[in-house]
Amino acid sequence: MHMEESFSKLGAELTGLRKQIVLLLEENKRLSIENQQxxxxxxxxxxxxxxxPAAAKRTSSERGExxxxxxxxxxxxxxxxEGYDNLARLYxxxxxxxxxxxxxxxxxxxxxxxxxxxxx
Numbered sequence: 715m716h717m718e719e720s721f722s723k724l725g726a727e728l729t730g731l732r733k734q735i736v737l738l739l740e741e742n743k744r745l746s747i748e749n750q751q752x753x754x755x756x757x758x759x760x761x762x763x764x765x766x767p768a769a770a771k772r773t774s775s776e777r778g779e780x781x782x783x784x785x786x787x788x789x790x791x792x793x794x795x796e797g798y799d800n801l802a803r804l805y806x807x808x809x810x811x812x813x814x815x816x817x818x819x820x821x822x823x824x825x826x827x828x829x830x831x832x833x834x
Contacts, residue, residue, distance in 0.1 A: 740819040743808060802832070 801811045805828055810818045812827030820828075 736819065736821065739821070743819050747807065805832075 805811045805820075808820050810816055810820055810825055810828055812825055812831055814827050815825065
């Protein structure tokens with residue numbers, strides 16, 4: 715009985731640690747993005763011609779955008795607005811854009827809810 719209680723406490727502690735890790739990963743990703751945006755602003759203000767990071771240089775195929783997404787943006791100029799582009803960018807940076815988990819870090823690959831948003 716004592717061992718069961720110990721395992722139960724350990725399980726609860728492990729669950730708490732997992733939640734804390736997810737929160738820390740989300741905060742880390744958010745701060746990394748904010749840091750990069752601040753660097754970009756700083757570069758613009760000082761007019762330096764530093765090389766942008768590798769993430770900014772990636773082509774659309776490296777970002778995971780397939781031909782269908784490229785076609786959508788090419789075929790519907792003006793219809794799909796800046797907000798859609800921002801959501802797509804957030805999704806490709808690893809965040810949920812669906813109403814279920816909006817803003818949370820995607821830790822397990824693609825989200826069907828988020829992908830269904832793109833199909834609308």
